[in-house]
Amino acid sequence: xxxxxxxxxxxxxxxxxxxxxxxxxxxxxxxxxxxxxxxxxxxxxxxxxxxxxxxxxxxxxxxxxxxxxxxxxxxxxxxxxxxxxxx
Numbered sequence: 001x002x003x004x005x006x007x008x009x010x011x012x013x014x015x016x017x018x019x020x021x022x023x024x025x026x027x028x029x030x031x032x033x034x035x036x037x038x039x040x041x042x043x044x045x046x047x048x049x050x051x052x053x054x055x056x057x058x059x060x061x062x063x064x065x066x067x068x069x070x071x072x073x074x075x076x077x078x079x080x081x082x083x084x085x086x087x
Contacts, residue, residue, distance in 0.1 A: 009037060
C-alpha cells in the first residue's frame with residue numbers, strides 16, 4: 001500500500017483557516033503556523049534565488065572557459081604532432 005504524500009503547505013493553511021473560521025484564534029493560529037513554517041524553512045539547506053543565479057552565471061562562464069581551453073589544447077596537440085612528423 002502506497003503512502004500518501006503530505007498536502008502542500010498552502011492547503012494545510014487553508015484547512016486550518018477553515019477550521020478556525022473568523023474566531024479570535026485565527027490570528028494566533030496564523031502566527032503559530034507562520035512561526036512553524038519559518039522554523040522549518042530555516043533548517044533546510046537552501047540558497048537565495050540571487051545566490052543561485054550568481055552561481056549559475058559563474059558555472060556558465062567556467063564551462064565556456066573549459067571549452068575554449070579544450071580547443072586550445074587540441075590545436076596545440078595537433079601542432080606538436082605535426083612538428084614530430086617533420087622530424
